[in-house]
Amino acid sequence: GGLSDRKRHVAVFAFPYGTHAxxxxxxxxxxxxxxxxxxxxxxTTQQSSHSLLSxxxxxxxxPQNIKFFAVSDGIPGGLDLTHHHPSRQLxxxxxxxxxxxxxxxxxxxxxxxxxxxxxxxxxFVTSSLVLAQEYGVPWIALWTSYTCxxxxxxxxxxxxxxxxxxxxDEEDGSLAFIxxxxxKFKTQDLPESIILKDEEEESTFSKxxxxxxxVLPEAECVVVNFYEELDPPQMVQDLRSxxxxxxxxxxxxxxxxxxxxxxxxxxxTGSLRWLDEHSAKSLIYISLGTVVSPPPHEIxxxxxxxxxxEDVPFLxxxxxxxxxxxxxxFLERTSTKGKVVPWAPxxxxxxxESVGVFVTHGGCNSVSESLSSGVPMxxxxxxxxxxxxxxMVEDVWEVGVxxxxxxxxxxxxIRSLKFVLKEEEGRVMRxxxxxxxxxxxxxxxxxxxxAKEFPTxxxxxx
Ligand code: U2F
Numbered sequence: 471g472g473l474s475d476r477k478r479h480v481a482v483f484a485f486p487y488g489t490h491a492x493x494x495x496x497x498x499x500x501x502x503x504x505x506x507x508x509x510x511x512x513x514t515t516q517q518s519s520h521s522l523l524s525x526x527x528x529x530x531x532x533p534q535n536i537k538f539f540a541v542s543d544g545i546p547g548g549l550d551l552t553h554h555h556p557s558r559q560l561x562x563x564x565x566x567x568x569x570x571x572x573x574x575x576x577x578x579x580x581x582x583x584x585x586x587x588x589x590x591x592x593x594f595v596t597s598s599l600v601l602a603q604e605y606g607v608p609w610i611a612l613w614t615s616y617t618c619x620x621x622x623x624x625x626x627x628x629x630x631x632x633x634x635x636x637x638x639d640e641e642d643g644s645l646a647f648i649x650x651x652x653x654k655f656k657t658q659d660l661p662e663s664i665i666l667k668d669e670e671e672e673s674t675f676s677k678x679x680x681x682x683x684x685v686l687p688e689a690e691c692v693v694v695n696f697y698e699e700l701d702p703p704q705m706v707q708d709l710r711s712x713x714x715x716x717x718x719x720x721x722x723x724x725x726x727x728x729x730x731x732x733x734x735x736x737x738x739t740g741s742l743r744w745l746d747e748h749s750a751k752s753l754i755y756i757s758l759g760t761v762v763s764p765p766p767h768e769i770x771x772x773x774x775x776x777x778x779x780e781d782v783p784f785l786x787x788x789x790x791x792x793x794x795x796x797x798x799x800f801l802e803r804t805s806t807k808g809k810v811v812p813w814a815p816x817x818x819x820x821x822x823e824s825v826g827v828f829v830t831h832g833g834c835n836s837v838s839e840s841l842s843s844g845v846p847m848x849x850x851x852x853x854x855x856x857x858x859x860x861x862m863v864e865d866v867w868e869v870g871v872x873x874x875x876x877x878x879x880x881x882x883x884i885r886s887l888k889f890v891l892k893e894e895e896g897r898v899m900r901x902x903x904x905x906x907x908x909x910x911x912x913x914x915x916x917x918x919x920x921a922k923e924f925p926t927x928x929x930x931x932x
Pocket of ligand 1: 488489490614615719723757758759760761782812813814815816817832833834835836837839853854855856
């Protein structure tokens with residue numbers, strides 16, 4: 471028979487890199503539980519769905535009304551990307567365009583025998599808007615990062631008019647001219663795609679980001695991976711005026727309040743047991759996320775700082791291939807006060823009472839997890855949204871500091887760690903972090919704005 475129009479079929483398109491697909495899948499899981507009559511087809515690359523579905527947080531929780539379908543990563547067969555910049559794969563995926571998505575979508579439509587009635591997509595996958603328009607269905611975009619960086623993308627053209635090329639040494643570079651909600655931010659904080667370097671060729675990824683301010687107003691609704699209660703009200707108001715509808719879905723990667731930790735034997739690296747051995751707020755946790763590869767000298771500097779702070783224990787999530795850059799004998803010399811693991815159960819680590827400070831790159835999910843657990847931060851931002859995030863941490867929320875000088879050196883890290891863990895100003899910061907944790911707890915609850923807005927989203931897709 472023909473395709474049914476009455477049944478609801480939401481096609482969901484992930485951006486398969488970084489920590490992007492996970493919050494989208496979490497959003498869809500939440501929606502699928504509230505809208506049992508709706509079928510969701512979730513499109514991502516094979517590699518991305520493999521890593522999503524093998525993580526413990528998803529293995530047990532995928533509702534029956536979500537089906538997975540593969541899309542091509544757009545990498546031409548036989549092309550070896552080893553010697554390309556890692557961002558090349560992002561470009562190839564985006565360049566594969568609407569045709570690539572459509573191929574998989576057509577297959578899904580015939581397999582589940584339902585026309586598409588709505589499209590939900592990572593905001594980066596702008597090709598999915600083309601499909602939604604072709605099918606005449608609403609397009610909902612998820613912005614997986616901070617609202618402050620989203621806000622900046624709306625002013626790309628205005629900023630480019632004033633600052634033609636990027637100058638990281640620019641002394642002033644204030645963005646207050648945009649509107650008062652930008653008064654804490656400077657041009658150096660902006661994602662690279664907003665002000666290009668002189669003569670830099672603009673990548674597809676960068677062009678995609680630069681298009682956000684034009685594309686997102688087309689969305690029926692833009693969903694953010696954040697809580698409104700944490701954002702400056704002026705910024706929220708300004709953003710709302712720029713799109714049809716903005717919904718704060720909360721920290722999608724976290725189910726708050728956190729469930730009790732799983733039995734210690736499910737934590738293969740023994741990180742949690744290690745934390746159990748230390749006193750409250752005494753320990754340093756270090757992780758620079760999934761994408762950043764710090765230069766060797768910064769890895770060495772972190773190690774030297776940790777070793778120099780003799781009485782302070784640490785847990786360090788360090789990728790296996792970076793271990794080669796540790797000073798000789800570091801692991802042996804620090805084995806009684808430190809633990810280095812290739813991957814830590816970070817959410818649980820940050821929620822553990824022994825953690826006193828988090829050394830982070832400022833990735834959105836990491837910061838959310840830290841805010842939710844009231845852990846103050848030392849930030850070493852590398853790229854993209856991480857620089858604006860650090861301003862939020864340091865100057866808006868006042869729950870952390872940017873590493874002195876902007877990158878890891880032994881002395882800068884020692885000073886920052888002493889400051890946050892031991893000094894009076896650090897104490898105030900720790901109190902603020904604790905207060906912000908309560909703000910998050912309230913935002914998560916039934917009286918929070920997210921709980922009030924979420925039903926609107928369910929209505930749109932239903
Ligand atoms: C990109 O960020 P990353 O994927 O590098 O970083 P996060 O957003 O902070 O997400 C890392 C996640 O991986 C988890 C951690 C976070 O949920 O709990 N994790 C862990 O469980 N164990 C570990 O040992 C290490 C990490 C990008 F680089 C950022 O700029 C963006 O803000 C971000 C989101 O778009 O994506």
